[in-house]
Amino acid sequence: MKKRFMFFLILVVSFSINAQKKAFTIEELYKIKNVSAPVLSNADDRIAFSVSESFLAEGKTKTTVYVMNPNGSELKNISEKIKNPYSPFWSKDDQLYFMSDGQVYQYSFDSNEATQITDFYAGVSDPVLSKDGKYIAFTADLYPECGADNDCNKKLDESTSKGPLQAYIADELLFRHWTEYKGGKETYLVLYDLREKVYSIVAKSDVLSGTYMLGGAVKYAFSPDCREICFMSTPEKNIARSTNTDLYIYPIGGKDAVDVTPYNLAFDGSPVYSPNGKYIAYKSQAIPGFEADRYRVTILNRETMLSEVLTEEFDYTVDDLSWSADSKNVYFTANSCGYNPVFSVNIETKVVTQITDDKSVAGYQVSNDDKTLYLKFSTVDKIGEIYSYQTNGSKYSQITYFNKKLADEVDIRPAEQMWITGAQDIPVHVFIVKPHNFDPNKKYPLVINVHGGPQMQWMDSFRGDWQVYPGSGYVIAFFNPHGSTGYGSKYTEAISGDWGGLVYEDVMKVTDGLSKLPYIDSTRVGAMGWSYGGYMMNWLQAKTKRFKCLASMMGIFDLESMWGATEELWFADWDLKGQPWNSDVYSKFSPSNYVQNFATPTLIITGEKDYRVPYTQSMQYFNTLQTLGIDSRLIIFKNDGHWPNNVKSMPLYYNAHLEWFHKYLGGDPAPYDSKTMLKNTAFN
Numbered sequence: 001m002k003k004r005f006m007f008f009l010i011l012v013v014s015f016s017i018n019a020q021k022k023a024f025t026i027e028e029l030y031k032i033k034n035v036s037a038p039v040l041s042n043a044d045d046r047i048a049f050s051v052s053e054s055f056l057a058e059g060k061t062k063t064t065v066y067v068m069n070p071n072g073s074e075l076k077n078i079s080e081k082i083k084n085p086y087s088p089f090w091s092k093d094d095q096l097y098f099m100s101d102g103q104v105y106q107y108s109f110d111s112n113e114a115t116q117i118t119d120f121y122a123g124v125s126d127p128v129l130s131k132d133g134k135y136i137a138f139t140a141d142l143y144p145e146c147g148a149d150n151d152c153n154k155k156l157d158e159s160t161s162k163g164p165l166q167a168y169i170a171d172e173l174l175f176r177h178w179t180e181y182k183g184g185k186e187t188y189l190v191l192y193d194l195r196e197k198v199y200s201i202v203a204k205s206d207v208l209s210g211t212y213m214l215g216g217a218v219k220y221a222f223s224p225d226c227r228e229i230c231f232m233s234t235p236e237k238n239i240a241r242s243t244n245t246d247l248y249i250y251p252i253g254g255k256d257a258v259d260v261t262p263y264n265l266a267f268d269g270s271p272v273y274s275p276n277g278k279y280i281a282y283k284s285q286a287i288p289g290f291e292a293d294r295y296r297v298t299i300l301n302r303e304t305m306l307s308e309v310l311t312e313e314f315d316y317t318v319d320d321l322s323w324s325a326d327s328k329n330v331y332f333t334a335n336s337c338g339y340n341p342v343f344s345v346n347i348e349t350k351v352v353t354q355i356t357d358d359k360s361v362a363g364y365q366v367s368n369d370d371k372t373l374y375l376k377f378s379t380v381d382k383i384g385e386i387y388s389y390q391t392n393g394s395k396y397s398q399i400t401y402f403n404k405k406l407a408d409e410v411d412i413r414p415a416e417q418m419w420i421t422g423a424q425d426i427p428v429h430v431f432i433v434k435p436h437n438f439d440p441n442k443k444y445p446l447v448i449n450v451h452g453g454p455q456m457q458w459m460d461s462f463r464g465d466w467q468v469y470p471g472s473g474y475v476i477a478f479f480n481p482h483g484s485t486g487y488g489s490k491y492t493e494a495i496s497g498d499w500g501g502l503v504y505e506d507v508m509k510v511t512d513g514l515s516k517l518p519y520i521d522s523t524r525v526g527a528m529g530w531s532y533g534g535y536m537m538n539w540l541q542a543k544t545k546r547f548k549c550l551a552s553m554m555g556i557f558d559l560e561s562m563w564g565a566t567e568e569l570w571f572a573d574w575d576l577k578g579q580p581w582n583s584d585v586y587s588k589f590s591p592s593n594y595v596q597n598f599a600t601p602t603l604i605i606t607g608e609k610d611y612r613v614p615y616t617q618s619m620q621y622f623n624t625l626q627t628l629g630i631d632s633r634l635i636i637f638k639n640d641g642h643w644p645n646n647v648k649s650m651p652l653y654y655n656a657h658l659e660w661f662h663k664y665l666g667g668d669p670a671p672y673d674s675k676t677m678l679k680n681t682a683f684n
Contacts, residue, residue: 021411023436024471026654026671028410029464030056030647033402036086037363038374038386041094044070044367047374048088048096049386051402054647059682061647065098070374070388072399078107082114092131099127104136118192120199121150121157125210130222135252136192137220137229139208141185148190148199156184173240177567178211179609179641189220189231191252203257205233207245207269217270217319223277227252230271230280235259241569243291245269247282247300260305266293274327278302279347281321281330284309289574290496292455294489297321297330297345310345314352315488318343325368333361335457335486338417338429342373355391360461374399378462380415380433383407411436413470415460420513422506423482426491430479430510431458434519435470445524445665448511449478452531452554454495454503454575457486468654473667477514481506483532497577499532500539500589507536511546523548524665528657530554531613531642535591538621541602542594549664551603551657554613554642557621558592559585565614595624601631603660605653607640633660635674652677 022028036050047070052063063086065079079085079098082105088098096107098114102123105114118124122140129136146152168181175182187209189202206212208219208231220231229250236242244265250257261268267285274281280300284307285293295318297311311318316334323330329344339358345351355373362384364375371391378384383403387396413434419427435444447469451458458478469476480487482502483495494502507527515522526549529537534555541550556562560580563572573579580586587593602625606618615636625632635656637649644650655677658670 022409024410024412024467026468026651027056028406028471029468029654030054030651031406032383035376035385035400035402037376038365039088039090040070040365040367040374041090042092043094044372046070046094047365047386047399048090048098049400050086050088050098052086056647056651057682059648067096068399070372070399071397072386072401075400078112079114085114087127089127089129091129091133093133095133097127097129099124104138117194119150120148120190120192121154126218128218128220128222130226131224132226134194134226135222136194137202137222138190138192139187139210139219140190141209142188143184144186144204147201148188150199160184173238173569174206174567176611177206177209178611179607180211189229191229202229202250203231203233203248206239207232207234217283217321219269219271221271221273221280223273224275225277230260230273231257232269232271233257233259235262240567241289241573243267243285243289243293243570247271247280260300261307264307266290267295268298270321272321272323272330274299274323275325276327278327281323283318283321289570291568291571291574292317292453292485292492292496294492295319297332299330299347310347310350311352313350314343314345317485317492320363322364322366324366324370326370329370331355331364331366333364335459337486338431338457338459338480339486340459340461342375356389357394358460360459362461379460380431380462380466381412383412383462411471412462412467415466417460420479420510422509423502426482428479428481428506428510429487430477430514431460431466432514433466433470433476435473435475438519440519442519443521444473444475444519445526445661445667446475446477446511446514446520447526447528447661447665448507448514449476450481450503450507450527450529450533450536451478451484452529452533453485454483454499454532455485455492457484464650464654469657469661469667472658472661472670474661474665475514475520477510479506479510481510496575497585498589499535499575499585500543503536504539504543507540508544508546526550526661526665528553532556534613537602538591539589541600542591542597545599547600549601549603549660551605551660552618552621553605553653554607554610555604555617555621556591556613557617557624559590560587561620562613562617565616567611592620592624595628598625598628598630601660601664603633603635603656605635605637605644605656607637607642607644609639609641612642648682 034052039048050065063084065085068075082100085098085100104117107114124138127138143156191200234245246259246261248257265288270283272281283295284298287293296309298309300307318332318334320333331344340360342355359377361377373389386400415431422428457480527547528551530553534552537550537552576585577583604618606615622634637644655670656674662669
């Protein structure tokens with residue numbers, strides 16, 4: 001009885017505190033300070049990280065690099081004189097480096113000054129420092145005829161900058177990717193000798209591009225003895241249709257790199273050497289052509305040159321690999337039921353152990369004694385900060401507080417979780433965020449959000465969508481239907497070849513289940529989605545009149561023309577089971593083939609530089625809706641691709657949604673008129 005009373009008291013106090021806070025608005029979203037993952041020094045005595053903050057009125061973002069003690073004390077801004085520094089990293093003797101304006105800088109704790117280390121004309125991307133401090137490996141886009149020659153690359157750039165190119169010439173696929181045309185440049189792995197001040201070419205490969213198969217993991221590493229570099233590349237000539245990448249080892253000072261994983265025709269990448277130099281841990285896939293195949297932790301024995309998969313029995317996709325100090329365990333994160341915890345696997349027993357509890361981890365570092373993790377995570381109602389975690393006591397300690405003031409003043413809403421039976425009688429994991437000043441006796445409009453990917457998962461992590469819409473009076477629900485990661489390989493693989501089948505059934509059953517909740521107005525339900533989620537909005541248009549309005553972002557309308565205009569053909573070839581002339585999936589699941597069913601008002605948003613889902617898909621959809629007399633609005637971000645600019649374009653994205661939802665679902669009105677927003681130079 002006492003426990004029930006205390007629980008009730010906590011709820012009352014929590015409600016009272018939140019009622020005194022301001023509602024979360026678009027302006028509040030841009031007051032957030034985004035803290036990066038921690039970077040631990042080799043002596044475990046300092047942590048470096050960056051913080052970015054937005055200035056909405058100016059349409060600009062500023063970053064700062066900080067250093068602090070592991071307990072959060074002695075926080076110091078070490079980049080006051082440097083413009084927008086980012087990506088700090090340590091040398092073996094704990095000299096601190098960071099990036100600014102495409103070059104590497106070294107910071108001196110004695111003089112409190114930063115010195116520019118590189119002067120590479122084409123710019124430095126993803127720098128990695130060798131343990132002995134002699135070399136920096138990085139990637140850069142260069143003219144093949146110039147190689148690492150700074151003057152040559154500069155002259156060719158200047159010759160082409162006299163006026164815009166009137167044409168692009170392509171002789172092979174992947175001539176454009178995400179937001180850029182390839183032009184006359186190739187991506188190279190470059191080695192910089194810090195003592196001799198000499199740049200040299202290690203390898204050329206589009207796989208080394210930072211936009212190739214997005215994931216964020218470093219694609220090359222130095223061996224502990226600094227005698228070699230292991231990097232990703234591919235033996236394939238047509239990389240637009242293949243996911244096959246291999247690991248190559250290049251002896252520093254040598255001539256030829258050797259392919260050390262030629263036997264696997266699927267993905268091998270993200271190499272990390274063990275501290276003792278005996279192994280290379282890396283991520284591998286088993287199914288050629290399947291981009292969303294489960295990543296496995298695999299190790300290459302440097303003596304036998306044989307590879308062994310360590311996590312074949314672990315049915316979740318892995319990421320962010322690192323080693324224990326004794327080279328006996330590999331740490332990693334994995335999507336798991338709406339979270340992304342840290343795990344470890346023993347290289348001898350292959351036993352997987354979950355290190356953290358259910359947390360949505362976005363980067364971590366392990367201390368030398370393996371007893372402490374430093375990690376960044378967030379929850380739906382807590383903005384991401386850095387924490388320490390004592391593995392022997394299962395205790396978290398927050399060590400950064402950059403967003404405390406905002407959290408004290410603004411009602412950042414938590415998520416409730418439930419499971420609703422979906423397709424094949426499989427429960428679907430659902431997150432629900434209730435509105436600001438929620439009153440259980442009232443009825444609220446509902447907006448469901450279907451994720452993209454399609455093979456990814458919504459997590460218990462902070463996201464603007466989960467706060468801006470509840471701040472304006474909407475219940476927002478997001479869930480993980482068939483095709484999502486984190487619920488086993490079979491569940492993830494179920495979507496391939498079945499885009500409009502099981503997922504559609506999940507969406508409808510989840511919507512029905514949510515509509516029965518006592519605080520939901522079942523007559524005011526809308527839906528939104530991005531990328532594949534945008535496709536699902538278009539598919540809902542084709543198959544049901546259940547929703548009062550839809551919002552489709554970067555969505556696919558016509559599957560056949562999508563195949564003919566996208567760049568990474570391996571994705572469509574696998575997920576749609578071939579090409580339009582040999583697979584009936586294209587006609588079966590294309591929204592464009594069901595125009596006779598269209599009736600729902602729709603907001604459409606796209607980017608003119610989106611080469612993944614070309615903006616012509618949205619234009620086709622808008623033309624169709626307008627011709628049919630269905631209320632619709634089209635927004636094209638002229639300078640954006642698949643992900644609009646966070647500070648210049650996304651404010652309009654949020655405002656346009658609020659306008660649309662208010663018009664059809666009756667929540668709070670949008671703070672601005674979207675057409676007026678476009679006249680503000682901050683958003684151009």
